Amino acid sequence: MGKTVLVLMGSPRKGGNSDRLSDEFMRGAREAGHEAEKIYLKDKVIGACLGCLACQGTGGRCVQNDDMDELYEKIKAADSVALASPVYFYTWNALMKTALDRTVAIVADMTDKTFYLIGVGQAPSERYMATMIDCFRKYVGCFRAGDSREGGYVFGYGVDKPGEVEGTPAMGLAYEMGKSV
Numbered sequence: 343m344g345k346t347v348l349v350l351m352g353s354p355r356k357g358g359n360s361d362r363l364s365d366e367f368m369r370g371a372r373e374a375g376h377e378a379e380k381i382y383l384k385d386k387v388i389g390a391c392l393g394c395l396a397c398q399g400t401g402g403r404c405v406q407n408d409d410m411d412e413l414y415e416k417i418k419a420a421d422s423v424a425l426a427s428p429v430y431f432y433t434w435n436a437l438m439k440t441a442l443d444r445t446v447a448i449v450a451d452m453t454d455k456t457f458y459l460i461g462v463g464q465a466p467s468e469r470y471m472a473t474m475i476d477c478f479r480k481y482v483g484c485f486r487a488g489d490s491r492e493g494g495y496v497f498g499y500g501v502d503k504p505g506e507v508e509g510t511p512a513m514g515l516a517y518e519m520g521k522s523v
């Protein structure tokens with residue numbers, strides 16, 4: 343049976359490099375028989391985590407009522423979650439970080455999911471993406487008790503202007519990663 347694949351798109355640039363890489367990832371996933379959906383975090387109203395931890399005593403209900411309510415349901419329902427973001431100052435951008443912080447409310451529901459990372463940056467090689475990869479691994483590691491895992495990552499290197507990722511090896515790698523979901 344096909345899996346449910348959710349792409350959280352952190353870039354504020356629709357049609358930008360991470361967006362295009364995500365499309366290749368989704369194309370691969372769909373061709374492999376899975377359902378794939380992309381959510382643009384830019385279009386959502388998502389407040390920063392207040393750190394009140396009220397969610398820990400209310401079965402995962404956040405005190406904020408915003409578009410995370412919709413995302414919580416989508417993340418819970420997904421078999422695979424891809425975090426797509428440009429590298430901003432060596433890690434994922436604020437839109438992504440804000441949404442991920444809010445998932446503290448649903449830690450108990452992060453069971454049996456596979457996480458992917460789709461990144462792009464101006465820097466020329468993986469060496470410069472080490473912080474983002476480390477953040478990704480440690481984020482996924484928080485759900486290891488629920489049997490969630492890392493599925494892989496792909497980066498577009500040396501890309502800045504929207505669309506520059508087209509024609510780079512990252513496109514094929516993203517497609518293959520999608521097929522392997």
Ligand SMILES: Cc1cc2nc3c(=O)[nH]c(=O)nc-3n(C[C@H](O)[C@H](O)[C@H](O)COP(=O)(O)O)c2cc1C
Nearest residue numbers: 353358359360428429430431432463464465501502
């Ligand atoms: C605020 C800001 C910080 C950035 N910091 C980095 C960085 O640390 N490393 C890097 O490789 N690229 C950096 N970049 C470049 C972006 O990652 C690059 O333009 C990327 O292609 C944007 O992705 P998008 O097209 O998906 O929006 C930065 C860009 C911005 C706007």
